[in-house]
Amino acid sequence: MKKSWIYKQSYITVDQIKRKSQIKELFKKVDVMKKNVETHNVYEPLKGMTVAILFYQPSTRTFSSFEAAARRLGAYTIAIHGMTQYSSVAKGESLEDTIKSIHQTTGADAVVIRHPENNSSEVAASISNVPIINGGSGTKEHPTQALLDLYTIYNHHKKMDGLNVAMVGDLLYGRTIKSLAKVLTVTGRKNKFIFVSPKELMAPRKYVKDLSKKVKISETDNLSKVLPKADVVYMTRVQKEWFEKAGKLDEYERLKGKFILTRHMVNTMKKKAMIMHPLPRVGEIMYEVDDDKRAKYFPQMRSGLYVRMALLEAILKG
Numbered sequence: 001m002k003k004s005w006i007y008k009q010s011y012i013t014v015d016q017i018k019r020k021s022q023i024k025e026l027f028k029k030v031d032v033m034k035k036n037v038e039t040h041n042v043y044e045p046l047k048g049m050t051v052a053i054l055f056y057q058p059s060t061r062t063f064s065s066f067e068a069a070a071r072r073l074g075a076y077t078i079a080i081h082g083m084t085q086y087s088s089v090a091k092g093e094s095l096e097d098t099i100k101s102i103h104q105t106t107g108a109d110a111v112v113i114r115h116p117e118n119n120s121s122e123v124a125a126s127i128s129n130v131p132i133i134n135g136g137s138g139t140k141e142h143p144t145q146a147l148l149d150l151y152t153i154y155n156h157h158k159k160m161d162g163l164n165v166a167m168v169g170d171l172l173y174g175r176t177i178k179s180l181a182k183v184l185t186v187t188g189r190k191n192k193f194i195f196v197s198p199k200e201l202m203a204p205r206k207y208v209k210d211l212s213k214k215v216k217i218s219e220t221d222n223l224s225k226v227l228p229k230a231d232v233v234y235m236t237r238v239q240k241e242w243f244e245k246a247g248k249l250d251e252y253e254r255l256k257g258k259f260i261l262t263r264h265m266v267n268t269m270k271k272k273a274m275i276m277h278p279l280p281r282v283g284e285i286m287y288e289v290d291d292d293k294r295a296k297y298f299p300q301m302r303s304g305l306y307v308r309m310a311l312l313e314a315i316l317k318g
């Protein structure tokens with residue numbers, strides 16, 4: 001059988017996805033993984049292989065689903081959550097040396113990394129002998145999240161084009177929307193984006209400029225006006241850690257409660273629309289919304305397991 005386009009490659013950025021066919025190929029695998037998990041079918045193509053998972057930033061979903069994905073496929077995992085606290089990083093070791101060391105000490109066949117620097121995965125890939133998978137880098141990229149988000153959208157709407165997608169919240173520091181919006185320009189020229197944020201948290205100008213060469217983007221700070229038009233409402237949290245780093249916690253306090261999705265607001269949305277959130281939420285979606293049929297942030301998480309299984313298999317086995 002023909003090998004996957006990502007076989008033996010690192011997955012650093014969604015810019016590696018240039019054609020819809022690449023997504024279709026992966027999603028076929030994702031469907032198989034979903035079925036395997038749902039039927040408790042034992043499928044272990046990565047038996048004998050090792051996946052190292054190195055996280056320099058907090059995580060619940062990405063970390064646990066990568067580990068679950070690797071193990072379900074039969075691989076050994078070396079998963080280190082507290083890289084900044086408990087590894088030699090705390091002694092000042094460079095990312096380059098850490099990557100080289102992990103390769104030596106574990107014999108890993110692939111390394112998943114989450115790191116606060118925008119170019120961390122690129123740096124890691126440039127010195128690594130094995131594929132690097134970006135589990136979130138700085139404020140710039142979260143390419144596996146983009147795939148699971150897209151899979152969730154596709155499952156719900158049965159299409160990836162012609163959608164009105166509202167991205168809401170911290171579009172300046174949030175990395176999930178940046179990767180997802182880029183992927184959605186590949187899957188559909190007729191997708192339209194509405195970026196909803198307070199002025200201070202608007203997406204970077206260069207990013208918007210580049211994206212608007214491909215699809216239509218409008219920007220507003222009025223969420224209520226946008227809700228009745230959207231097919232996808234993608235909420236995000238205001239990213240406290242970056243305000244902290246910039247010494248602007250007062251600004252964070254002022255902006256964090258700007259958009260709070262209530263049941264009353266959700267009732268103005270289209271019946272067929274969907275609400276997404278990469279999570280964690282810190283108040284952007286009221287718990288009262290959770291049992292609305294449009295709330296898809298829990299199935300969205302589950303897609304993460306299937307998508308990461310598919311990606312690991314595609315990279316390691318083809």
Ligand code: NCD
Pocket residue numbers: 059061062136142145175176236237239278279280
């Ligand atoms: C996101 C992240 O880390 O960028 N979380 C995730 O992976 N689901 C979103 C966030 O932290 O706000």
